Amino acid sequence: MDREKFGSRLGFILISAGCAIGLGNVWRFPYIVGQYGGAAFVLLIVFFLLVFALPILVMEFSAGRASRKGIARSYNALEPPGTRWHRFKWVALAGNYLLMMFYTVVTGWMLAFMVRSMAGAFEGLDATGVQEVYDALLANPVESAAYMLVTVAVGVLVTRAGLQKGIERVTKVMMAALFVVLAVLCVRAVTLPGAGEGLAFYLMPDFGKLFAGATPAEQWSTFFEAVFAAMGQAFFMVSVGMGSMSIFGSYLGKERRLTGEALGIAGLDVLVAVMAGLVIFPACFAFGVEPGAGPGLVFVTLPAVFSQMPLGQLWGALFFLFMSFAALSTVIAVFENIIGFSMDEWGVPRGRACVVSGVLIAVLSLPCVLGFNVWAGFEVPGIGNIQAVEDFLISNTILPIGSLVLLLFCTMRRGWGWDAFVREADTGEGLRFPRWARGYVRFVLPVLIAAVLAAGYLPIVRTWLGMA
Template identity: 80%
Template sequence: MDDKASASSRGAAVRSASNATTAEREHFGSRLGFILISAGCAIGLGNVWRFPYIVGKYGGAAFVLLIVFFLVVFALPVLVMEFSTGRASQKGIARSYDVLEPAGTHWHRFKWVALGGNYLLMMFYTVITGWMIAFMVRSAAGTFNGLDAAGVGAVYQGLVENPWESCMYMVLTVVIGMTVARAGLQKGIERVTKVMMGALFVVLSVLCVRAVLLPGAAEGLAFYLQPDFGKLFAGGWSTFFEAVFAAMGQAFFMVSVGIGSMSIFGSYIGKERRLTGEAVVVAGLDTVVAIMAGLIIFPACFAFGVQPDSGPGLVFITLPSVFGHMPASQLWGALFFLFMSFAALSTIIAVFENIVGFSMDEWGLSRSRACMVNGILLAALSLPCVLGNSVWSGFEVPGIGNIQAIEDFLVSNAVLPIGCMLVVLFCTRKTGWGWKAFLDEADTGSGLRFPRYARGYMTYVLPVLIAVVLVVGCVPIVRAWLGMG
């Protein structure tokens, strides 16, 4: 009884504090700002780096349709839930569970999982974003002109194995992210993201037009846009199920849910519009960018005889050699990596805001101090990833890889699925926030309603799907540890 009374008192105190500070909380200056920043958080390396090579691996257009299907039935509902918990609590992940959980429950303890996920993500994301910026500089300088894939690979290895240069670009990325976050929601994050996202779509459109007009690009467009479901069964049912699980995972990671990065933006918006419609727009923009990235990459690959299933090296090694043989190669290469850098930086800025917002909500830090403390901490925590590709390159975990791969594995295969599972259970269980409270919040305002008939699916089926992604994601490491290859 004492524990319940204590928890009830704590919950009441948090709710009181939340109500007192709601009027002081920053808000977006416009709906467009909310949509672009939320989309910017979702649009990242998962769209423009992972999406093309995984589509190439699983046979093109038919696999794209699988991804879109799972985006609708799998990832979109979780996105609505994150927006809802943020707007209802007027807090980010640091305090949303505290405000919304029933007295005597302990959902708030899971916020530390989300915070850890944000830090883990940035510990390698800042490094990869730094490489994108470095490749933009090299492309503009003509470094890749005339080089084949082996030559570009040597340049790439020289960058990642140079701890000083890699560290310099990582620190530059952290400085950019924290400088924008320090300027505030409207004057910094919203203003910069609007410009960045606008430029991203302009550059992306120009590159799409250039790619589809290349001689020989038609074959790449057919591979990418004409579904051939036979490719999903090329190796029998095992190949099909492998593709299904891969599509579920890709849809899951494309919208950046599970670590509270969307709940913080939900806490910055008003009650004028229903959240399902807003989530559809955000997920739609996210999908459009991924599909447009494919419209650049696949026509270019087929035009220059490059295999579309080249794997993770497709962006950093294969494509620079393709652009290096085009007329005006420096221009197209620099524009491509400018687009990649904008996509990565939009996620950096959004996740930094989530981390800064956590510090402000949980510990009452000022925005300036939260940015300074977290900026220094993130730069220091990113060093293992930098060194893991150079002086610590001998350190690897069987079935996963080096330090960067370990951090990526933990975020993608553990923290994100677990975080999504918790959000779904919190919004559908009586012991959590509950289905009715979630629906009331999601459907406040005008616009598209959340389907009420989906309660059974959301309560029982969706958690099972998330559990499948979690288990399947761990299969490679289990196989490696058991010596099964």
């Protein structure tokens, strides 16, 4: 059977961008920028996105297009005889399931908050009141599980309809709506009285803020902490390392070079993150809210901010509609990667793969739901509850390890090899992959990825040693 293909280049770009654009852009990006001082940290993220994450994104697309397979068979098709690169595919599959085990739950919270915003549940509430609403949602396993099941059902139904009729058609509409809603919210936020201070914080770089609160002796360690945080965020934003992008590369034709396509997708990724900041930071400063409020910024702080605005019910509903679209676009893309794995590896028909994978993901997502209520006492020292453990395993383990494996596979003689990778990446029209970057990609980039991996585990090791 012939491999499915995208109906248009726009479809490929929007679906790939939809996979990358998710909670990393609109949930994690604003609060981590707030924690590290604003505009200077944004520049660090953009820099590392270009020199750190973009080359790996090109490699993932290249491996998918050259093999005409997703992560299930791309290593098998491209590896030299006698090598065992293909064993990593099981780690990648586990990573996709792990991501969905908490991503479907958090997406469900977005849907729940959208419904509550539409119903006016946050009207007149301060941050304490919103926190109570948020805590009540998490403490209710039935409601939280119900919204998770709605999210899973969306993933199953869209992917079951196929690439062009389902995923491409729905994602185009969803991404267009996402940009429209986000643009409306940006205009409203930047025109709030007092928004100028938030815009200055967000758009005028002050590298001194990277050292804020640090003694002279602590400044270098504080700076390197910010650098590693920016590298990790850049990594998280493009979703490379577990084959989520290779499946879309496998649906591509040979008309366009892949560096330009990857650059366009990364550009959309950054644009959404920057626009999300244009909504959040002016609103926070206009109402005297701390921008580095942490993960609760979206679910607790912002609903309280919207409740103080004229027509706050409308703006809050639109904001969580935008957040839901961003999260669902990633859910659909990762579902397709999981389903594509079953189709490529075992020849399972699309319909059956969708149903089986959907049921499996729904069951595997229940521990995350229960981790905030029935199993709330379960915690891993230095990491946290069930959701935090799942997030840590993806963000701090599987994504960097997967990216390192892919990088070595595309540059080593005992792998696919540099020449084969560049030949595939440069097939078609558009921007070429820079051949002068071979030394950097081969020797420097692996060290940077290993440093991000180590930096993610260092606080955990310190915690465990302190407990010994």
